[in-house]
Amino acid sequence: MTKTKSALLVGVGGQGAILTAKVLVNGLMRAGYDVKMSEVHGMSQRGGSVSTQVHWGEKVNSPVIGKGAADIIVAFEKMEAVRYADYLKPNGIAVINDYEMASSSIAAGLAEYPEGCIEAMQKNFTCHVLKAGEIAESIGSAKCMNIVLFGSMVKALGMDDVVDWEDVIASTVPPKFKELNLNAYRAGHDAVKA
Amino acid sequence: MDRQLLSGNEAIARGAYEAGVKVCSAYPGTPSTEIFENLPKYKDALYCEWAPNEKVATEVAYGASIAGVRSLCAMKHVGVNVAADPIFTAAYNGVSGGFVIVSADDPSMHSSQNEQDNRYYAKSAKIAMVEPSDSQECLDFMKAAYEISEQFDMPVMFRTTTRVAHSKSIVTFGERVEREVPAYVRNTRKYISAPANAYRNHPKLEENLKKLEAYGKTSPLNKMELGDGKIGVVTASIAYYYAKDAFPEGTSFLKLGLTNPMPMDLIREFASKVEKLYVIEELDGFMEDQIKAAGIPCQGKDLIGKLYELNPQIVRERIFGEAAPVTDVGVQAVSRPPALCPGCPHRGFFYTMSKHKDFVIAGDIGCYTLGGSAPLNALDSVVCMGGGFSVAMGMAKAFEAAGVTDKKVFGVLGDSTFFHSGMTGAAEIIYNKGNLIPVVLDNSITGMTGHQDNPGTGFNLQGEIAEALKIEDILTAYGYKNVIIVDPQDLKAMEQAIQDALASQVPAAIIARRPCLLIKRIKHDIGKCVVDTEKCIGCKRCLGVGCPAVLVENKKARIDHNQCVGCTVCAQVCPMGAITREEK
Numbered sequence: 001m002t003k004t005k006s007a008l009l010v011g012v013g014g015q016g017a018i019l020t021a022k023v024l025v026n027g028l029m030r031a032g033y034d035v036k037m038s039e040v041h042g043m044s045q046r047g048g049s050v051s052t053q054v055h056w057g058e059k060v061n062s063p064v065i066g067k068g069a070a071d072i073i074v075a076f077e078k079m080e081a082v083r084y085a086d087y088l089k090p091n092g093i094a095v096i097n098d099y100e101m102a103s104s105s106i107a108a109g110l111a112e113y114p115e116g117c118i119e120a121m122q123k124n125f126t127c128h129v130l131k132a133g134e135i136a137e138s139i140g141s142a143k144c145m146n147i148v149l150f151g152s153m154v155k156a157l158g159m160d161d162v163v164d165w166e167d168v169i170a171s172t173v174p175p176k177f178k179e180l181n182l183n184a185y186r187a188g189h190d191a192v193k194a
Numbered sequence: 195m196d197r198q199l200l201s202g203n204e205a206i207a208r209g210a211y212e213a214g215v216k217v218c219s220a221y222p223g224t225p226s227t228e229i230f231e232n233l234p235k236y237k238d239a240l241y242c243e244w245a246p247n248e249k250v251a252t253e254v255a256y257g258a259s260i261a262g263v264r265s266l267c268a269m270k271h272v273g274v275n276v277a278a279d280p281i282f283t284a285a286y287n288g289v290s291g292g293f294v295i296v297s298a299d300d301p302s303m304h305s306s307q308n309e310q311d312n313r314y315y316a317k318s319a320k321i322a323m324v325e326p327s328d329s330q331e332c333l334d335f336m337k338a339a340y341e342i343s344e345q346f347d348m349p350v351m352f353r354t355t356t357r358v359a360h361s362k363s364i365v366t367f368g369e370r371v372e373r374e375v376p377a378y379v380r381n382t383r384k385y386i387s388a389p390a391n392a393y394r395n396h397p398k399l400e401e402n403l404k405k406l407e408a409y410g411k412t413s414p415l416n417k418m419e420l421g422d423g424k425i426g427v428v429t430a431s432i433a434y435y436y437a438k439d440a441f442p443e444g445t446s447f448l449k450l451g452l453t454n455p456m457p458m459d460l461i462r463e464f465a466s467k468v469e470k471l472y473v474i475e476e477l478d479g480f481m482e483d484q485i486k487a488a489g490i491p492c493q494g495k496d497l498i499g500k501l502y503e504l505n506p507q508i509v510r511e512r513i514f515g516e517a518a519p520v521t522d523v524g525v526q527a528v529s530r531p532p533a534l535c536p537g538c539p540h541r542g543f544f545y546t547m548s549k550h551k552d553f554v555i556a557g558d559i560g561c562y563t564l565g566g567s568a569p570l571n572a573l574d575s576v577v578c579m580g581g582g583f584s585v586a587m588g589m590a591k592a593f594e595a596a597g598v599t600d601k602k603v604f605g606v607l608g609d610s611t612f613f614h615s616g617m618t619g620a621a622e623i624i625y626n627k628g629n630l631i632p633v634v635l636d637n638s639i640t641g642m643t644g645h646q647d648n649p650g651t652g653f654n655l656q657g658e659i660a661e662a663l664k665i666e667d668i669l670t671a672y673g674y675k676n677v678i679i680v681d682p683q684d685l686k687a688m689e690q691a692i693q694d695a696l697a698s699q700v701p702a703a704i705i706a707r708r709p710c711l712l713i714k715r716i717k718h719d720i721g722k723c724v725v726d727t728e729k730c731i732g733c734k735r736c737l738g739v740g741c742p743a744v745l746v747e748n749k750k751a752r753i754d755h756n757q758c759v760g761c762t763v764c765a766q767v768c769p770m771g772a773i774t775r776e777e778k
Contacts, residue, residue: 012530013532025199025362026199029199029364034364035199035362035363035364036328036361036362036363037199037361037362037363038357038360038361038362039360039361047530047532047533047535047742048530048531048532048533049530060363061435061436061438061439061506062432062435062436062438062439062505062506063328063357063361063362063363063432063435064357064361064503064505064506065505065506065507066505066506066507066508066510066518067507067518067520068507068518068519068520068521069506069507069518079527079528079530080527080530082523082525082526082527083527083530085521085523086518086520086521086522088521089519090519090521102745103528103529103530103531104530104531104533104567104568104740104742105528105529105530105531105568106528107737107741107742107744107745107746108568108569108737108740109734109737109746110568110569111528111529112528113528114525114526114527114528115525116525117525117527120523120524120525121523123523123524124521124523125521142756
């Protein structure tokens with residue numbers, strides 16, 4: 001089996017994980033990697049938990065990975081980090097957005113939002129925790145939260161040299177949002193300590 | 195050469211284009227929908243449409259084949275149930291232009307009501323089946339499928355699964371090849387499926403299947419990769435890649451792309467080259483059972499099982515007993531089930547229905563299936579697309595027959611579902627004197643699959659303005675003398691409509707009409723609701739509407755401004771008038 005890397009982007013439908021994955025795969029393709037990506041559409045998109053997997057290397061077989069196989073999880077919401085934690089390798093990395101979004105069962109008072117999601121992740125994995133939404137707003141729009149998280153992911157995985165990510169972002173996002181997203185990328189990148 | 199990261203569905207659309215396909219018809223359904231969403235980009239070269247249902251789509255595509263052009267239809271796995279009738283007879287008649295039917299199966303039921311294995315359809319209908327395992331194969335195998343269809347004079351089932359359809363991998367494009375369309379000649383012997391013709395067509399079909407099986411031995415769609423001879427794996431579709439990752443270096447693979455009829459001679463040859471033979475496939479033991487029946491010893495389903503999607507880890511664990519290195523972080527995530535969107539027009543209807551404990555409500559397939567979830571809990575059954583009216587009819591007749599008088603029965607479906615196959619149920623209720631109220635939840639779009647047009651929306655797949663069929667006119671024509679049209683977001687009016695329909699002395703039907711907020715071409719009235727925490731007494735009645743934007747914090751209601759669109763359904767249920775709407 002050839003050596004591959006995989007990332008799991010998890011969050012709640014509508015948080016922008018798809019664009020993040022798109023930037024990632026555009027960069028990986030430009031760097032010459034074989035890339036496969038998997039996402040699920042349909043009913044699960046209606047406010048449900050969503051996950052996108054990106055798998056890359058010299059040659060990739062399966063587009064999906066199993067439990068205990070992901071090199072990194074990028075969680076757009078902190079409870080989602082916990083939900084997919086069993087997909088991380090024991091020495092895996094987690095980038096966690098310190099943001100809480102109640103599920104419908106929690107909103108309806110049928111369940112409680114779990115305590116200590118971030119602490120539980122930190123106890124088991126190398127974690128980078130940031131308030132990506134607040135960082136995004138301070139730059140100009142909460143909408144670029146996904147690219148803030150992407151910046152953190154690139155730094156956390158040590159992928160700076162893979163490709164010119166700023167150029168990849170510039171050519172992936174609509175021109176009028178280019179500066180915003182470049183700033184988001186840099187802010188997310190800086191939020192992760194070397 | 196153009197090299198792109200494409201989903202399987204995008205690649206299938208590209209493959210159809212390159213194959214010179216000219217007529218395409220489909221009904222949307224996850225995970226097949228994006229094939230047709232991607233076809234309009236080739237509309238200068240081909241015709242594509244959304245049909246009212248899968249049977250119609252199949253008939254349109256098959257008609258085009260009879261007329262001599264290459265054609266395509268596509269549907270989700272349960273759509274093939276709807277389309278089965280023309281498929282089985284098309285097999286007997288054969289084709290003129292190549293005819294491909296895409297069946298997109300959904301193991302693990304990400305967005306489906308069952309996980310039926312449609313490979314049995316190909317076998318049962320006696321048609322060729324082609325199974326790609328990644329996006330490049332989706333493109334290449336489409337072109338091969340049309341060749342097979344024409345060479346062996348039969349429809350081809352092009353079977354994908356969710357992971358093939360929705361995974362993205364790198365694809366290299368080719369060029370479109372225009373195929374000369376022969377002059378049309380009437381061929382009654384071939385295409386009129388009267389008993390005498392069918393009698394003669396059946397042996398011809400069996401003969402063609404034999405030829406196709408022989409072709410399978412040398413077909414480039416079936417590929418042998420020989421290793422050290424210890425372990426051999428027969429596999430197809432996405433399971434091939436799972437097995438590639440899970441089995442050790444040196445394993446031999448027979449990867450099948452043409453899976454009906456099974457190329458048994460090739461499998462026998464492969465089996466003779468390995469010491470131990472496994473069959474790795476998702477869902478049922480379609481290949482394994484046939485291989486065993488041919489007297490070739492193999493193993494698979496007893497270890498792998500028949501349920502749900504596989505992945506490399508699952509295959510590794512079940513075949514070799516290697517457990518995944520899973521970390522338990524000790525905190526349990528709360529489930530996050532899908533819910534009706536904030537501002538969804540269905541919410542007002544289901545909230546109103548939820549207040550009546552004597553209502554029995556048969557639902558249907560679509561966003562409104564979520565009306566059965568907590569806290570609305572306003573559905574008794576959901577069976578299949580278009581079944582809402584007719585299942586309700588059966589329940590109403592059962593209550594009548596059993597002398598149950600304290601139930602009021604409703605059949606509920608959506609606008610697209612009405613045109614799909616709900617109309618026949620509406621006829622049934624009138625014709626057989628049903629004691630129930632049919633309700634169409636008309637949000638003016640096919641919502642769940644991602645906003646496709648349908649015969650009621652006024653647009654077609656090519657983006658042209660089309661005749662918008664009026665549901666009220668159809669119901670009136672059927673004999674519903676009291677068709678009540680109501681805005682479900684106005685809870686008082688919704689309740690009144692229900693009471694009026696129940697009290698009606700003539701056959702009544704309800705159309706709860708308000709467009710889905712996600713329709714982009716309509717200007718929506720967006721605002722936001724705010725809670726006056728002084729007035730809020732923390733009764734939590736607003737939570738009963740099941741809106742993702744409505745929360746309770748510190749014993750007071752709170753509305754998430756990022757999610758709220760100002761529909762006011764929560765405000766209407768607040769007994770204290772503590773929720774008001776502001777402009778955004």
